[in-house]
Amino acid sequence: MLTLGIDIGSTTSKCVLLENGTTILAKSLVKAGTGTDGPARALKQILEEAGVSREDIAFIMTTGYGRSTFEGTDGELSELSCHCKGVYFAAPDVRTIIDIGGQDAKVIQVSKTGKIQNFLMNDKCAAGTGRFLDVMAGILQMDVDDLGPKALQAEAPVKISSTCTVFAESEVISQLSKGVGLPDLIAGICNSVASRTAALAKRVGVQDAVYMSGGVAKNIGVRKALERELKTSIGFHEDAQYMGALGAAVAAYEKVSAET
Ligand code: ADP
16 A cells, blocks of 8 residues: 655655555655645656556645645644654654754654654744754855755854844854854854754753754754754664655555554
8 A cells, every 4th residue: 555745844845655654665855845836746756756646545644834735635744743653663762853844843752652742842933943054054155955064174163142043144144254264153053053952852851762853954063063962862864854754654554544
C-alpha cells in the first residue's frame, strides 16, 4: 500500500512516498511553500520520480502551515503530530525534537512509544527561526546553505544582542561596517538562533536522545551552538527537512490500516 505525506511550509513544500508504512520510496522538495504552486509541483515531481499515479496512492495526508489550502488531499494533521511521527519513525530513541522551520520553532518531548508528552512553540517572532537566518543571509549576500560551514571558521563570535529581527538586522549591518570578520559575524547569528531555541527547550525539559528536524537542522552552525547550549549531542538525520512529510505519510498509513 502506498501513502503520501505533503508538508506545506512557509518557504518549502516537501513530499514523502511510503510503501506499507515501512519503506521510503521517494522524496521531493520544492523551494516554494504555502500560497504558491510549490505543493502541486512537489507532488508532480514525486509521482514522476516514483513512476506512480495519484490513483495508486491509498491516502494523501497534508501537514504544515498551508495544510488546509491543498485541494486533492484526503486528510490533514498538525505539524506537531507529523514531526513527532516522522522523527520517531527515523530514530525511535528520540525523546526531544527541536524543529526549526522557516517561520517557527518547536520543541517536542516524546514518550518511549512515540507520543507527544509536552511541547512549546515560538511562532510569534521571526528571531529564532529560519526566517532570521534567511534575512541575515540576504544582508550578507550569501546563500543560506553556506552560513553553517562559515560559522565553524569563527575565532571570536560576535554577540548579537537584539532580540528582534529588525533590530538585529541593523546590528549586523553596523558590525559589517566596523569590519568584523564574516565567520565571527555569522557564528553570532547562528548562536543567536540557538540561544533562543535552547531557552524554549530548557522550558520543555531536554531528555536524550535529542534530534533536530526542519530545514535549519541542515545549518551546522546552529546545530553545534545548540549542542553547546544544551550540553548534549544532537542527532542529525539527512532527511531532517522531510520529517513533517514523512510523519504525514506514516499517519496516512496508520489511518488506512485502522479502517481496513
Ligand atoms: P518550512 O516548512 O516553514 O517551509 P523548512 O523546515 O523547510 O521550513 O525550513 C526552511 C528553513 O531551513 C529556511 O528558512 C532556511 O533557513 C533553512 N535551510 C533550508 N535548507 C538549508 C540548507 N541547505 N542549509 C542551511 N539551512 C537551510
